[in-house]
Amino acid sequence: MIEIINNIYYIEPSKEAIFDSAKYIIDTMSDDGLIIIDPGLYLNYFTKLRENSLDSKKINHCLITHAHLDHYGACYKLLEMNNDIKFYVHNADVNNFEEIVDEELSKNFYPGYKYSPVKVSVKVYDNQLLKFGDLEIKCLHTPGHSPGATAYYVEIEGYRILFAGDIGGSALEHSGGNIDDYNKSMCKLIEIEPDILCEGHEGPIRPNEKAEEFIRNCIEFNDLFHKAIEESPSDIQIWYKLAKNVYEMKDYSFALDICNHLLDLNPGNKKGIQLRNLIKKQNPPEVDFIKVILKRRDEYVKTKHK
Ligand SMILES: [Zn+2]
Incomplete structure (x- = not known):
């Protein structure tokens, strides 16, 4: 305090x-x-x-x-x-x-x-x-x-x-x-x-x-x-930019989560692999929010179009 x-x-x-x-x-x-x-x-x-x-x-x-x-x-x-x-x-x-x-x-x-x-x-x-x-x-x-x-x-x-x-x-x-x-x-x-x-x-x-x-x-x-989750969820470039942005904001757990998602979408992505190595040097605890957010987003879109 x-x-x-x-x-x-x-x-x-x-x-x-x-x-x-x-x-x-x-x-x-x-x-x-x-x-x-x-x-x-x-x-x-x-x-x-x-x-x-x-x-x-x-x-x-x-x-x-x-x-x-x-x-x-x-x-x-x-x-x-x-x-x-x-x-x-x-x-x-x-x-x-x-x-x-x-x-x-x-x-x-x-x-x-x-x-x-x-x-x-x-x-x-x-x-x-x-x-x-x-x-x-x-x-x-x-x-x-x-x-x-x-x-x-x-x-x-x-x-x-x-x-x-x-x-x-x-x-x-x-x-x-x-x-x-x-x-x-x-x-x-x-x-x-x-x-x-x-x-x-x-x-x-x-x-x-x-x-x-x-x-x-x-x-x-x-x-x-917003672009990554709502507009273009399959755009690798956006996910990379987002991971880099969050890394620069020093939120390493979340940056790792985003980077992991990017590499799930595109396992061989060189820039993504480099960035993940950089983030891991900070030893962040692993979180799994992106999957939860994307799942909730999908459910929301489905009910909206019913
Ligand atoms: Zn809040």
Whole structure:
């Protein structure tokens, strides 16, 4: 846990889960107590709060960037601790937030995890201002990764701080994403020129030049990802470019997964073999997401055309 600036804290994703979100805590220094932005999947960070003299029972507000389980899975536990806590979710993500999550999906991505749904308290909308003590937080609807994806913007001590959720997440249609919306939303976030970009898994990225570079890299990744999964899944060149892009973003497990898929399609591919050797030097743990994603994509296309 680190204090990003006065009264704003970052807690890194838990290593217990394959996926877990970054969490951010704002101490409003008022009767509103603490705000948490995405509580993640597990509540195993309360000792860290205590070490920083923060009382977890004073988490009165929980702002959700988007309704994906790795970001909101711990909500029901927050509710158990504080019955008065308010959950803020964009209208377009309310259904996903309040329903029991897709069992098949959670089996693959969150093995062993059990969730019990909670109700949304405040449905947020684009440009809404939320007030907590002297603090004003602006909600920015940024669909693309999910229909109701929302970034929260605040200015504190002259810093422009953006809690942006999953900039680096996918924008695939079968998982509720939309690539055109995503591109528009990312441009909107670049225009804000945040000094500190609090990303949904990567943690805080600063200064502004780095934040902008990160967003642009994610746009490039998603363009390739969309082409590989949705537009031209048999195009070897696209899969190679995607593997290289993900390797350069230092996500070695995922790069290996993509490279393995490329070599399944085209076992003798020299550039692919070279790249896989390079990736393996980083000793990444093996994951198998591409197959799951492609399978779900196929099922989605089939039901869509029925
Ligand atoms: Zn997500």
